[in-house]
Amino acid sequence: MLCKKCLVSGRVQGVFYRATCQRRARELGVHGHAVNLPDGRVEVLACGESSAVETFIAWLWEGSAASRVVAVEVSEAALASGDPPQGFHTA
16 A cells, blocks of 8 residues: 655646546545645645556656646655545545
8 A cells, every 4th residue: 555645736636626536536545535624725735556556656747737847846745544545536
């Protein structure tokens, strides 16, 4: 199980980016979340099989039809509970 935290910058709020992330994550079997941040970025937590997570992270550059991604910062995710999340949620 691999967990990565991604900070996505660009035009990613108000353009169905999170909903599209959720759909793609579910297709790939990736668990986690996509949350709008006050600074205009979207935080994405992606957990799952290594190949699925890497495919999902590569997809983050595409996003929704109306989005325009300019950066995706990827780091290791430290889970507070130690257990990976179940499902993929947006907030």
